[in-house]
Amino acid sequence: MTDPDVRSDYDAIVIGAGFGGIYMLHKLRNELGLSARAFDRAGGVGGTWYWNRYPGALSDTEGFVYRYSFDKELLQESEWKTRYLRQPEILAYLEGVVDRYDLAPHIQLNTGIESAHFDEACGVWRVGTDTGETFTAKYLVTALGLLSATNLPNIKGRDLFEGELYHSGAWPERHDFTGKRVGVIGTGSTGIQLITALAPQVEHLTVFQRSPQYSVPAGNGALAGEVVEALKANYDKIWDDLRSSSVAFGFKESSVPAMSVSEEERRKVFQESWDIGGGFRFMFGTFCDVATDPAANAAAAEFIRSKITEIVDDPETARKLTPTDLYAKRPICDSGYYATFNRNNVSLVSVKETPIVEMTPKGIRTEDGVEHELDVLVFATGFDAVDGNYTRMDIRGRAGESINAHWQGGPTSYLGVSTTGFPNMFMILGPNGPFTNLPPSIEAQVEWIADLIGNAESGTVLTVEPTREAEDAWTQTCREIADVTLFPKAQSWIFGANIPGKTNTVMFYLAGLGNYRTTLAEVAANGYEGFDMRTEALVQQA
Ligand code: FAD
Ligand code: NA7
Numbered sequence: 434m435t436d437p438d439v440r441s442d443y444d445a446i447v448i449g450a451g452f453g454g455i456y457m458l459h460k461l462r463n464e465l466g467l468s469a470r471a472f473d474r475a476g477g478v479g480g481t482w483y484w485n486r487y488p489g490a491l492s493d494t495e496g497f498v499y500r501y502s503f504d505k506e507l508l509q510e511s512e513w514k515t516r517y518l519r520q521p522e523i524l525a526y527l528e529g530v531v532d533r534y535d536l537a538p539h540i541q542l543n544t545g546i547e548s549a550h551f552d553e554a555c556g557v558w559r560v561g562t563d564t565g566e567t568f569t570a571k572y573l574v575t576a577l578g579l580l581s582a583t584n585l586p587n588i589k590g591r592d593l594f595e596g597e598l599y600h601s602g603a604w605p606e607r608h609d610f611t612g613k614r615v616g617v618i619g620t621g622s623t624g625i626q627l628i629t630a631l632a633p634q635v636e637h638l639t640v641f642q643r644s645p646q647y648s649v650p651a652g653n654g655a656l657a658g659e660v661v662e663a664l665k666a667n668y669d670k671i672w673d674d675l676r677s678s679s680v681a682f683g684f685k686e687s688s689v690p691a692m693s694v695s696e697e698e699r700r701k702v703f704q705e706s707w708d709i710g711g712g713f714r715f716m717f718g719t720f721c722d723v724a725t726d727p728a729a730n731a732a733a734a735e736f737i738r739s740k741i742t743e744i745v746d747d748p749e750t751a752r753k754l755t756p757t758d759l760y761a762k763r764p765i766c767d768s769g770y771y772a773t774f775n776r777n778n779v780s781l782v783s784v785k786e787t788p789i790v791e792m793t794p795k796g797i798r799t800e801d802g803v804e805h806e807l808d809v810l811v812f813a814t815g816f817d818a819v820d821g822n823y824t825r826m827d828i829r830g831r832a833g834e835s836i837n838a839h840w841q842g843g844p845t846s847y848l849g850v851s852t853t854g855f856p857n858m859f860m861i862l863g864p865n866g867p868f869t870n871l872p873p874s875i876e877a878q879v880e881w882i883a884d885l886i887g888n889a890e891s892g893t894v895l896t897v898e899p900t901r902e903a904e905d906a907w908t909q910t911c912r913e914i915a916d917v918t919l920f921p922k923a924q925s926w927i928f929g930a931n932i933p934g935k936t937n938t939v940m941f942y943l944a945g946l947g948n949y950r951t952t953l954a955e956v957a958a959n960g961y962e963g964f965d966m967r968t969e970a971l972v973q974q975a
Contacts, residue, residue, distance in 0.1 A: 451480015489630025582821025652710015903963030
């Protein structure tokens, strides 16, 4: 039974100081007037943009919408000079937001949260840090990041390697690869950025590719001052349109089925998009059904394959770089990736054809007996996405149930923000949240969670948690939506297929931001339908 008279250290604890945690802390402290403290294991704020400092790290959302929209003055004051944003710019932007709202004194850095247990008797979360401290709070907000828990494959002999070894998502402050023989494992969004940026800097680059990628040009470049001013002048409409769109990337999403036009027209539309640039634009701005109709998907894939053949000089390298499967991973874009393989100092190893056997003190040995000698090896092998940072923590809800046990069949939630049996715990970008350009989805969730907490605090509510029925129904909804798309048929982190042994399950709400926001609004308007709110009166009766 929850004791309404127990006092906690804080009203709320926030874990994570990226886009999500920063905004949540601002809402809780500066708008709701609650006492709140955020924790991050990082040495600085910024989340993704603190950790991913690898050469070439760049947003693949255009800069005008890869930012917060809640503060109109901040939107007008912000400056950017290129179409996409480099990692240092995004980091500086987030540091600026922390300063603007005077949040730094309330963020404890270099502090990993190891455990969070809900104490049912006291109705508080008891949070344990890796610095040996314990804090209590009524609310726990987890902004742990969905692409944050690094995936470091356990390759035989990994510890024997005598060179430098890095993961892209835990990049060192300083590095110098000049004149070195560098290997990169992984050719996802990160790998292609790294490979393209590193190739001109290093003596030799060996790329270990498991799956070839469909990638289109990013189309990055300088933005004239007038272009930025025009965007700023139009911001009200831009954000309104974006909030009711599907992927929220700031371009017009197509409503035309690919097979409704002639082959010639299709190629023209793909070519125009290729020339403009952008991965999401290519998938969602060309035709409305590239991610849902196999024929449309095949046409888009074939277009990209034809470009690889055109760009890559050596036919054997082109063959290895050419995907033959569905175009249904997170769509990616690059700054000259395929052409990088025309350089004399870059070689490609297809590890599907010649698997990695082991790491040696000098490098990597592949099945054909070749030892690829390396001074540096970079793992661009991605993340244990969505629930990775949850399952690595000891989180326990009612009756001591661990999140690992609760999510044994795969991570679930109600609305991507809460899960049954874990009262007063709210997740930002939790499982089965929207699959979009993320800052607008983060804003939608933070604002909704803040409203719910504000409501609870203005009454006599002690605990809030979703009912099992509501959570099951949401999971079912997400699954049904996913099954209409081609995404579950591709092996990627979107469904947890990139981690050996991980349950392959639905992890996103794929019906878009507009529909997601409508659902959130309806749930709130219906008295937070699907939530079990326990009040002082209820607790005293029990
Ligand atoms: P994060 O920024 O990941 O922050 C989570 C924080 O929680 C981290 O700092 C972590 O240290 C902390 N944390 C986790 N567990 C603990 C713990 N137990 N104790 C203490 N601290 C903890 N999205 C887009 O929409 N567009 C893009 O262009 C884009 N580009 C990306 C490029 C890269 C290289 C990567 C990796 C991701 C990209 N993303 C992009 C996704 C990106 O993660 C989100 O856009 C956004 O930054 C997520 O913010 P967040 O606050 O939810 O999580
Ligand atoms: P991704 O997209 O998961 O890519 C990881 C890459 O690493 C991908 O090419 C994987 O091949 C490869 N990989 C993973 N494990 C291995 C092993 N064991 N051996 C060889 N190759 C491996 O992660 P990113 O960091 O690139 O991007 C994640 C998101 O972050 C991205 O969408 C952006 O939003 C930023 P696979 O394709 O699985 O065969």
